[in-house]
Amino acid sequence: MTARPGTSDQVAPGPAPATPRRRRPADRRRLIVDAAAKAFSDGGYHAVRLEDIADAVGISAPALYRHFPNKYALFAETTAVLAASLRAALDAVPExxxxxxxxxxxxxxxxxxxxxxxGGLYRWESRYLEPEDRAIVLDVVVHQHRRVRAAARRLRPDLGEVDANLVVAAMTSVAASPTTHRASLPAREVTTLIPDAAIDLLDAALPEPAAPREPAGHGLVPSAKREAILTEAVILFADRGFRDVTIEDIAHAADLPASGVYRHFPSKVAILEAAFRRATDRVTTATSDALASSTTPREAIMAMVHRYVQLSCSSTELISVYETEIGHVTPGARAELRGQQRITVEEWATWVGRERRDLPLTHARFLVHAALNVVTDLSRLKPQPAPERIEALSTRILLGDNS
Structure with missing residues (x-):
């Protein structure tokens, strides 16, 4: 007979089952480091809070502090772990x-x-790491360069020291380029396409090396107050870092009172965002001008590269600030800037696809990102290579031959 609710035959409920005890992950420290790497890379060192990382791991802030006493300690270990991972990948390759x-x-x-x-962490180690921790990352970077250079010179023993170092720097930049974007492609295709493009740089026709270029001066500051503020702010941000520059510093550099800065910009973040928008506008204009002066896809690609290289080589401070400080802008501004970058990449990839009919558009996007990364990385070298040499290498990536 089945008992009915509300009758004396109903069986009294027993004690509730005990809630399963949550086990502490054995690799919690590694989970923290992994979450920190993503957070620091996405948002920048100063913008990230340890509480955000703790939430991402699913632990409390006090639990995180049991592993790391402060944010810098976590940042230093995160970069060291990534460096060790790259070193292990290199050392697994027989010499x-x-x-x-x-x-x-x-x-x-x-x-x-x-x-x-x-991957963004590798671009920041020189700014945020203390000398001892920076040396750990630098050791891996130097080791990587030497391994690649030795292997490249076995294939091209005629390469001189200057050319070899430049080509290897470009190859390394190509290999690292997937960290700069989120374009979609299966890993097996990426690990064929990108190494192919990098190795192809061995045969790039480089113009004769010029004498080492003197660092470009800052030039004249615009007389218009808004432009003067933007110009001086970018110089200061590149030199000291966004966090360590005050409105008063910018005002002093622009020969204005602090109130004069606030008449044009409501905050330091607004200045940074205006500088970044100015940079994206210049890239858009350069692309449009290149297309207007071209009659074939090949001419368009060469003209776009030429203008982009000229822009990059003359705006190294702004590029440096964009690479390291974009985490300080508002989420809306960051989305806007990333959106404009995607439009630029799509434009370039379209013309690469029209020139190289056998190349899928998905592959063209990866090559465009690789070429742009090479321009950015090489233009920031000291001494800066001649723009025509940077142009030759980035054009080779896009066209697959010498122009």
């Missing part, structure tokens, strides 16, 4: 033999692709 270069570049590309959410 010697004609196939070493390709295997190295495949390993570097795969490491970049698998760490796309964390």
């Amino acid at each position: 010697g033999g004609d196939g070493e270069l390709r295997t190295l570049l495949e390993a570097m590309t795969l490491a970049s692709f698998e760490n796309r959410r964390t």
Whole structure:
């Protein structure tokens, strides 16, 4: 007979089952480091709070502090772990033999692709790491360059020291380029396409090396107050970092009272956003001018690269600030800037696809990002290579031959 609710035959409920005890993950420290790498790469060192990282891991802030006493300690370990991962990938490649270069570049590309959410950290180590911690990352960077250069010179023993260093810097930039964007492509295709483009730089026709270029001066500051504020702010941000520059510093550099700055910009973040918008406007204009002066897809690609290189080589401070400080702008402004960047990449990729009919558009996007990354990285070298040499390397990536 089945008992009915409300009758004396109903069985009294027993004690509630005990809530399963939540087990502490054995690799909690690694989970914290992984979450920190994503957060620092996405938002920038200063914009990230330890509470945000704790939430991402699913732990309390006090639990995180049991592993790391402060944000810098976590940041230093995060960069060290990423550096060690890259070093392990390089050391797994046997030294010697004609196939070493390709295997190295495949390993570097795969490491970049698998760490796309964390690659921004490599661009910041010189600004935020203390000397001892910076040396850990620098050691891996130097080791990587030497391994790739030795393998490249086995294939091209005629490459001189200057040319070899430049080509290897470009190859490394190509291999690292997947960390700069989120375009979609299967890993197996990326680890073929990107190493192919990097190795192809061995055959790039480089103009004769010019004498080392003197660092460009700042030039004259615009007389218009708003423009003067933007110009001086970018110089200060590049030199000291956004966090360590005050409105008073900017006002003093622009020969204005602080109130004069506030008449044009409501905040320091607004100045930064205005500078970034100005940069994207210049890129858009350069692209439009290049297309207007061209009659074929090939001419368009060469003209776009030429103008972009000229712009990049003359705006290294703004590029440096964009790379390291974009985490300080508001989410809306960041989305706007990223959206404009995607439009530029799509425009370039379209013309690459029209020139190289056998190249899928998805592949063209990856090559455009690689070429743009090479321009950015090489233009920031000291001494800066001649623009025509940077142009030759980035054009080779897009066209696949010498122009």
